[in-house]
Amino acid sequence: MLSKVFATLAVVITGSILLYGVTDFPAFGDPKSPASAGVPGSESVSQYFITESYGDTKVPNLVTSVLADYRGYDTMFETVVIFAAGMAIFAILRVVGDEKDSRKKRVEENTFTNGDHSRIIVGTTCRIVVPVIQLFALYVIAHGHHSPGGGFQGGVILGASFIILALSDHLNAALRRFSEKSYTIIAVVGILIYAAFGVVAQLLGANFLDYGVLQPLLFTDGPEMARSHSMLGVEIGVAFTVTAIMFAIYANLSTRGLLRNGL
Amino acid sequence: MSDQLPAVLVLAPLFGALLVTLVGWKDHRVCFPITATTLFVTLLTAIAAAYQVFTTGTIDYFVGGWEEPIGIGIHLRIDALNALLLVAIAIVAFLVSFFSIRRIGEKNAEKTPYFYSLFLMLCLGLFGITIAGDAFNLFVLVEVSSLTSYGLIAMGSSRRGTLAAFNYVLMGTVGASFYLIGVGYLYLKTGTLNMQEIHTIMGANPEIAASKAVSIAFLFILIGIWIKMAFFPLHGWLPNAYSYCPSSSACLLAPLMTKISVYVMIRVMLSVFGYDWVFLSPGWSNLVVWLAVIAILVGSILALAQRELKKMLCYLIVAEVGYMVGGAWLADKELWGLTGSLYHILADAMMTLCLFLAAGIFAKRFRAREISDLEGMFRRAPVVSIGFVVGALAMIGVPPTAGFFSKFYLIRGGMDAGHWEFVVALLISSLVNAVLFFRIFEIAFFGNKPAEGHGHEEGDGHEDEADLPLSKNPPTSAPPAWAGIFPLLTSAALILLLGIFNGEIVGFIRVFLESLPHLASHLQ
Secondary structure, eight states: OHHHHHHHHHHHHHHHHHHHHHTTSOOTTOTTSHHHHOBTTBOOHHHHHHHHHHHHHOOSOHHHHIIIIITHHHHHHHHHHHHHHHHHHHHHHOOOOOHHHHHHHHHHTOOTTTTOGGGHHHHHHHHHHHHHHHHHHHHHHHTTTTSSOOHHHHHHHHHHHHHHHHHHTOHHHHHHHSOHHHHHHHHHHHHHHHHHHHHHHHHTTSOTTOGGGGHHHHTOSSHHHHHHHHHHHHHHHHHHHHHHHHHHHHHHHHTTTOOSSOO | OGGGHHHHHHHHHHHHHHHHHHHHTTOGGGHHHHHHHHHHHHHHHHHHHHHHHHHHOOEEEEETTOOSSTTSSEEEEEOTTTHHHHHHHHHHHHHHHHHTOOOBTOTTGGGHHHHHHHHHHHHHHHHHHHHBOBHHHHHHHHHHHHHHHHHHHHTSSOHHHHHHHHHHHHHHHHHHHHHHHHHHHHHHHHSOOBHHHHHHHHHHOHHHHTSHHHHHHHHHHHHHHHHHHTOGGGOTTHHHHHHSSOHHHHHHHHHHHHHHHHHHHHHIIIIIIOHHHHTSSHHHHHHHHHHHHHHHHHHHHHHHTOOBHHHHHHHHHHHHHHHHHHHHTOOOTTOHHHHHHHHHHHHHHHHHHHHHHHHHHHHHHHOOOBGGGGTTHHHHOHHHHHHHHHHHHHHHTOTTSHHHHHHHHHHHHHHHHTOHHHHHHHHHHHHHHHHHHHHHHHHHHHOOSOOOGGGGTSOSOOTTOOSSOOOSSOOSBOOOTHHHHHHHHHHHHHHHHHHHTHHHHHHHHHHHHHHSHHHHHHHO
16 A cells, blocks of 8 residues: 555656656747757757758658668667567577477467367458568568658568467467577578678778668669668668567467467 | 777677577577677777777767767767776676586576577677767667666576566666656757767757756656666665576676666766756755765665675675765765766676675585575685685775775765765775675684585575576586686786776776866866
C-alpha cells in the first residue's frame, strides 16, 4: 500500500515537473521555434536538412537521408541494439534440448495436414496472405528513400510474415523455412552489410560511413547518387537484422527457448 | 589510418561480436581467442588514441564526413577528459576476458558465443558512450550497453539473478528515458543535438540558458544518469544485480557501468551545460554534496551488515559512487574535487575489478561466497589473497595505492570548498572499509578451519551457484588457474602503478580542466 502511495507520488511529481517545463516550450507548430528555425547566431540543423539534403544525397525522403546518412552512425547502432536484444534473449532463454527427441516431434507435428481440420481456414488464408505481406515488405524496404518506409519498418513486416506462418500453421513450418542457423547468420550479415559500407569508405580514405567516396565502386554519376544507393544498401542491411531478430525473438519466447512445438 | 582511431574503437568490438556469433556457433573454443584478440586490438587503439591526445591534442571525428555546419552529422571526440577512461575500459575488458575462459565440456556450453557476443557489444557500447560528442548518439550507445548488461546479468542460473536483472531492466529503462526526455527538452530549446553546439548556443543566448525547460532538461538528464550509476536514493537495483549474476559478468559490469555513468555526468556538466551554468546557484551544489555524503555513509554502513562478500563489495560501490558524485559537485576554486573525482573513476575501476576478480575466484574455485567461508584462505590460495589484499588496501586508502591518492584529492577539494561534511564522510568511509577488510583478513589469515586442500574445491552442492560454469558434474578440464590469477595480479599491479604515477595522471586530467575557457579563470 505504502509503495503504491510512493509510486503515485513519484509519478505525479515527475509529471508536474515535465508539464511545468512545457509552459516554456515554443508554440505548437511554431515555424520560428529553435528546432525549426535555429536560434540567433546559429544556423538551424533542420533548415539545413530541408534545403540541402536533396542536393547532398539525391534522396527525396529527407527523413531517410537524415536517418541513413547524416546520422547513419546512430542508425547502425540502433540496429546493433536490436541485434543485442536478440543475443540477450538467446543467452537467457535458449535451451538446447535433446536433439533426437525434437526431430521426432518435428515429424509428428509436421503441418496442419495431419488431420487437424480446424486449422484449414486459417492456414489457407495465411498461406495466401503471407507472400503478399512479404512482397509488400520488400517494397517498403526498397522504397524507403522515396516514400515512408525503410529497413526497420520493412524488416518488421517481413519478420511478421514468418510469425504469421508460425502462428497459423506450426512453428516448425516456419522454422523449416527460416531455421535457427539461418536467422542467426542473417542477423549478423545485416549488420555486416551496414558496417561494410562504412569500412569500405574508410579504406578509400574517407571517414566511416562517408558514402560519397563509394562512387567508383557503385558506378554512379556523382557522389550524391553514391549516397543514395548506399542508403538503399544500408536499409537492406537493417532489414536483414530486423527480420531475423523479430522472428527469432518470437520463436524463442513462444517456446521458452526450446524452439519446438510453439503455440 | 591514425585519424580513424575513434571509429576503430567501436568497430573492432562490433566485428568481434559478429564474428563470435557466426563462428562460435560451430566451435565454442574459438570464442575466447577471438574476444581476446579483439580486445587486445581495442586496447592498442585506445592507447594510441590517448597518446595522440597527449601529443597533439583533442581528436575530433565526424562520421560520414558531415562536419559543416556543425550538428548535422555525428561528432565523436576524444580529449583529455575521456582518453584515459578509454584505456581503462579497454584494460578492464581485456583482463576480464581471461577471467571468463570457461571449462570445456560443461553444461550450457551452447551459450558461450552469446556470452562473448554480449560481452563485446557491451564494450562497444561503453567505448561509444565515452567518445560520443552528440547527446542523442550517447543515448543510443547507452541502450546498447544497457541491453547487453541486462543479458549478461540474467544469464546465470540463479532465480534471484533473473529477478535482479528484471528490476535492473525496469530501473535502467526509467533512467534511459529520463535522459532521453532531457535531451528532447534541450533540443526543443536549442535546435541541435551536438554537445559542443548546445554549449555554444547556451553561452551566446542567456535567455535560453536561463529558461525553465533547460533547467528541467538538466534535472532529468541528471536523475537519469544517477539511476544508471546507482547514486544513493536510486541505488536499489545494484546490489542484487551485481551479486547474483555470473562472476565474469560482475567483473565486467561492476568496474565499468557505474564509472561510465559518472563520466557521462561530468561530461554533461562540463561540455554540454558548462561549469558556470551548473554552479550558478550554490544551492544545487550543496544539495548534491549532501546527497553524496548520505550515499557514502549509507553504502558503508550497509556494507558492514553484509555476510556475502560480493554483496558487501556492491554496497561499497554505492559508497564509491558517492565519492565521485560528491567530488564532481564540490565546486572548489581550484577544482581539486573534480580532479579527484576523475582520477577516482580510473582508480575505482581498477580497485573494483581487482576485488570482484578475487571474489569471483573465491566463489568459482573455492565455493566461498560468504565472508565466513574465507577461513584460511591465505593458506589455501596465497596468490589470490595477495591480489585481494592489494584491492582491499586501495579501498581503505593506504598509500601508495591509487585509493589513497583519490581520497587525498577529494579531501583537498572538500576542504577548499568548505564542505567539511564531505571530508568527514570520506574519513568515516575509510574507517568502515578498514574495519570491513581487516575483519576479512582476520578470518582469512587466522581462521582455524583446517586447510582442506583440493578436496573442498569443486562442487559441494551449491545449487544456486550463480557462476557461468553451471557444471554440477566435476568438469573434465577446469579453466587454467592463470586465467583468474593473471588478470587479478595485473589489476593489482595497475592499482599500484596508478598510485605511483598519480602526479602524471592528474596532470593529464588537469590539462583538460584548464583548457576549458570558462574554467581557466577559476584556476588562476
